[in-house]
Amino acid sequence: MNPALLGLVTILAGVGGCLLYFWGSNQILDKVIFPAKGPQAGQNINRANIVRPWLFLFPAMFALGLYLAYPVFETLRLSLTDRDQGGAFVGLANYNQMMAEPKFWEALRNNLLWLIVVPAASTAFGLLAAQLTDRIKWGSAAKSLIFMPMAISFVGAGVIFKLVYEARPADQNQIGVLNSVWLQFEGGIGSFLFLQVLPAIMLLAFAAIVAYVGRIFVRPIAESKQRGGGAGYVPLRLFVGVAALYLVYLSLTSLVGIFTFDYPYGQPQTWLTIPFWNSFLLMVVLIWIQTGFAMVILSAALRGIPEETVEAAIVDGANPFQIFFKIKVPQIMGTIVVVWTTITITVLKVFDIVFAMTNGQWETQVLANYMFDKLFRANDWGVGSASAIIIMIMVSPILVWNVYNARKEMK
Amino acid sequence: MDNIAGSKSSLGWVVNISVVLLVALWVFPTFGLLVSSFRTADQIVGSGWWASLFPSEQTERYRAADPDENRVQRGDLFVVEGNFFGDNGAPGEIQSWGTSSRAVDAYQAGDVADLGDGETFSVDAEGNYVWSGNDEQISGRGQRAFVTAVSPPEFTTENYVNIMTSGDSNDNMAKAFFNTLTVTIPATIIPIVVAAFAAYALAWMDFPGRAILIACVVGLLVVPLQLALIPLLKLHVGIGIGKGYLGVWLAHTGFGLPLAIYLLRNYMVGLPRDIIENAKVDGATDFQIFTKIILPLSFPALASFAIFQFLWTWNDLLVAKVFLIDATGQTTVMTDQIVNLLGTRGGNWEILATAAFVSIAVPLCVFFAMQKYLVRGLLAGSVK
Numbered sequence: 001m002n003p004a005l006l007g008l009v010t011i012l013a014g015v016g017g018c019l020l021y022f023w024g025s026n027q028i029l030d031k032v033i034f035p036a037k038g039p040q041a042g043q044n045i046n047r048a049n050i051v052r053p054w055l056f057l058f059p060a061m062f063a064l065g066l067y068l069a070y071p072v073f074e075t076l077r078l079s080l081t082d083r084d085q086g087g088a089f090v091g092l093a094n095y096n097q098m099m100a101e102p103k104f105w106e107a108l109r110n111n112l113l114w115l116i117v118v119p120a121a122s123t124a125f126g127l128l129a130a131q132l133t134d135r136i137k138w139g140s141a142a143k144s145l146i147f148m149p150m151a152i153s154f155v156g157a158g159v160i161f162k163l164v165y166e167a168r169p170a171d172q173n174q175i176g177v178l179n180s181v182w183l184q185f186e187g188g189i190g191s192f193l194f195l196q197v198l199p200a201i202m203l204l205a206f207a208a209i210v211a212y213v214g215r216i217f218v219r220p221i222a223e224s225k226q227r228g229g230g231a232g233y234v235p236l237r238l239f240v241g242v243a244a245l246y247l248v249y250l251s252l253t254s255l256v257g258i259f260t261f262d263y264p265y266g267q268p269q270t271w272l273t274i275p276f277w278n279s280f281l282l283m284v285v286l287i288w289i290q291t292g293f294a295m296v297i298l299s300a301a302l303r304g305i306p307e308e309t310v311e312a313a314i315v316d317g318a319n320p321f322q323i324f325f326k327i328k329v330p331q332i333m334g335t336i337v338v339v340w341t342t343i344t345i346t347v348l349k350v351f352d353i354v355f356a357m358t359n360g361q362w363e364t365q366v367l368a369n370y371m372f373d374k375l376f377r378a379n380d381w382g383v384g385s386a387s388a389i390i391i392m393i394m395v396s397p398i399l400v401w402n403v404y405n406a407r408k409e410m411k
Numbered sequence: 412m413d414n415i416a417g418s419k420s421s422l423g424w425v426v427n428i429s430v431v432l433l434v435a436l437w438v439f440p441t442f443g444l445l446v447s448s449f450r451t452a453d454q455i456v457g458s459g460w461w462a463s464l465f466p467s468e469q470t471e472r473y474r475a476a477d478p479d480e481n482r483v484q485r486g487d488l489f490v491v492e493g494n495f496f497g498d499n500g501a502p503g504e505i506q507s508w509g510t511s512s513r514a515v516d517a518y519q520a521g522d523v524a525d526l527g528d529g530e531t532f533s534v535d536a537e538g539n540y541v542w543s544g545n546d547e548q549i550s551g552r553g554q555r556a557f558v559t560a561v562s563p564p565e566f567t568t569e570n571y572v573n574i575m576t577s578g579d580s581n582d583n584m585a586k587a588f589f590n591t592l593t594v595t596i597p598a599t600i601i602p603i604v605v606a607a608f609a610a611y612a613l614a615w616m617d618f619p620g621r622a623i624l625i626a627c628v629v630g631l632l633v634v635p636l637q638l639a640l641i642p643l644l645k646l647h648v649g650i651g652i653g654k655g656y657l658g659v660w661l662a663h664t665g666f667g668l669p670l671a672i673y674l675l676r677n678y679m680v681g682l683p684r685d686i687i688e689n690a691k692v693d694g695a696t697d698f699q700i701f702t703k704i705i706l707p708l709s710f711p712a713l714a715s716f717a718i719f720q721f722l723w724t725w726n727d728l729l730v731a732k733v734f735l736i737d738a739t740g741q742t743t744v745m746t747d748q749i750v751n752l753l754g755t756r757g758g759n760w761e762i763l764a765t766a767a768f769v770s771i772a773v774p775l776c777v778f779f780a781m782q783k784y785l786v787r788g789l790l791a792g793s794v795k
Binding site for chain 1: 423426427429430433434437438439440441443444447455456457458459460461593596597600601604605606608609611612613616617618621622624625626627628629630631632633634635636637638639640641642643645646656657660661662664665666668669672696697698701722725726727728729732733746749750753760763764766767770771774775777778779782785786789790
């Protein structure tokens with residue numbers, strides 16, 4: 001059958017079937033099983049009302065169970081079995097095999113890198129864009145342009161940025177923006193400012209922010225000692241503190257690298273084949289897409305801040321930066337966390353960008369693409385499922401946190 | 412907001428410039444692809460797309476026709492007339508010309524150059540030249556001229572015609588476009604119906620276990636669909652659906668449900684309780700309340716979810732690759748075809764850019780038309 005016709009039939013069958021189901025099952029419930037008449041009318045109405053919610057819920061719960069809940073357990077089971085041995089239970093053999101592969105560690109390392117960079121950069125850019133666009137007349141137009149990449153597929157974005165990163169031989173005109181800009185640098189004072197001083201400042205700013213966040217997390221421990229009470233989440237706080245220290249250390253050591261690095265001026269670069277840095281170029285694509293999302297949500301949160309608090313700060317003589325960092329940011333911290341976690345989940349699932357742009361070559365592998373590789377190219381369901389479980393494990397803390405918050409909010 | 416104290420912010424212009432830069436940075440990459448899709452293959456590899464936005468100047472060396480064969484006597488003088496560009500026409504409007512390589516822009520179009528001893532040369536805007544002088548001067552080799560032509564930006568829609576009508580099934584996007592459409596529409600509509608009823612039950616009906624079910628939905632919101640690939644493919648093959656449209660519709664429905672239920676429930680809970688209770692007092696059944704009151708009132712939330720699901724299914728690659736596209740490749744969707752083109756046609760930017768834009772155009776239109784609902788959905792959908 002023609003697919004378009006099949007589609008139309010499916011829409012009609014799907015929608016019609018759903019409506020028929022809901023209407024019909026309600027009719028049967030009210031007229032046949034528990035009719036609201038006769039000697040037991042009152043009791044029947046009550047019984048019908050007990051059953052009815054489940055009629056409404058059944059199709060959705062069935063689909064959710066079958067398409068999302070069941071696969072979690074089935075994948076777990078598959079990761080513990082071997083397909084070649086007819087699905088025999090092999091314990092953790094798949095995990096061991098996976099851990100022995102350097103590609104897996106490369107994927108895990110890259111994923112962690114993505115997890116640090118993309119949510120941080122998207123949230124920071126989003127916050128910046130939200131704060132700036134809220135203050136100008138043509139702000140809503142600017143917002144919708146920054147928000148636009150949201151509508152573009154990862155694959156489309158991949159093509160867009162492949163053109164940006166495109167490299168041509170040195171004796172031809174460059175058609176990629178990045179190489180064209182790169183060839184403008186020739187080692188003079190401009191190159192020094194843009195390629196050494198500017199990154200150094202950005203790195204220092206990053207280290208400062210990380211140190212600040214680390215301090216926020218660790219300080220309550222010290223304070224609670226003084227007060228003699230518990231701070232709560234001590235392991236988590238310590239972990240964040242140590243991670244922040246490590247990141248600060250890393251940024252400060254790379255500072256030296258920036259100034260000692262010998263830039264290959266004048267040669268067009270095939271950017272996507274430069275190991276380590278190419279991952280960042282792929283991250284740019286996702287940051288480009290997610291910034292709009294962060295901006296929209298944070299802008300709404302910024303507008304929700306009570307004006308009195310800002311007014312009071314102005315009266316007290318605070319400058320715009322103090323108002324932003326000390327008055328506004330603390331008040332929208334909850335929303336920032338939400339944005340951060342939402343982007344984190346997207347990052348964990350990122351597949352299309354890597355698949356379309358490098359397919360994991362040149363050390364850009366990530367877990368989702370590694371998994372796809374194992375499942376559908378190597379046909380190794382065991383290891384593929386095992387890596388899917390790793391993704392699930394990485395998502396779980398956010399899952400628990402979300403459920404916890406949702407329950408708290410309902411009470 | 413900082414202006415409330417009455418003092419105008421001195422940072423105003425800094426803010427404006429920063430936003431202009433930010434917006435430019437965000438629009439630039441897409442714009443580059445859009446521009447490229449309207450250029451020919453030669454233009455794309457010849458210069459960066461940004462160059463095509465400005466008139467391009469081209470200076471070429473030409474030589475007048477051989478005087479010994481082409482000269483015509485007019486009175487005392489011999490004249491050679493002709494056109495530098497022949498039948499091809501001018502590459503653009505001639506701005507300036509010169510007879511020496513050291514001063515290629517010495518004369519404007521239409522000027523007459525005095526080459527000494529009564530010998531003259533002139534070039535007009537169309538490239539017609541007149542070279543006149545005495546017998547000795549108009550002989551030997553033709554007079555050299557350096558002509559600078561300015562061609563206006565040039566764009567073509569040829570790429571789009573090619574890609575929609577190409578006979579090569581790898582390049583032709585028309586089929587993939589309709590396949591994508593076929594996947595998208597049922598996969599957008601069906602989950603809405605299923606989710607709306609469930610959301611109503613979770614929002615307005617009292618039953619034991621409701622809180623747990625809501626918590627489950629919130630939890631399932633973040634379950635990576637990667638986990639579902641193999642088990643569901645096995646299931647689909649097992650029950651005879653195999654790879655195909657039905658499978659991909661079902662998969663998208665399942666994966667879209669948590670967000671749909673969550674969004675719709677959050678919205679429905681906020682509807683005024685009075686309306687629903689009044690209707691109950693008047694004897695309306697739950698089914699009537701749902702179809703006559705809740706559904707029409709929930710239109711904004713339904714629209715929000717519809718846009719999300721539309722964008723997500725239209726842009727999806729993974730689900731289509733796993734549940735739809737079989738070995739024959741008859742059911743390929745646009746995202747998949749673009750990935751294939753990236754592999755086989757990596758350097759043919761006229762094809763890549765155009766194919767990508769065919770697939771980007773529809774979501775962009777939807778985005779700009781329904782942005783309001785998208786923003787509303789985002790604000791309601793991010794777990795608070």
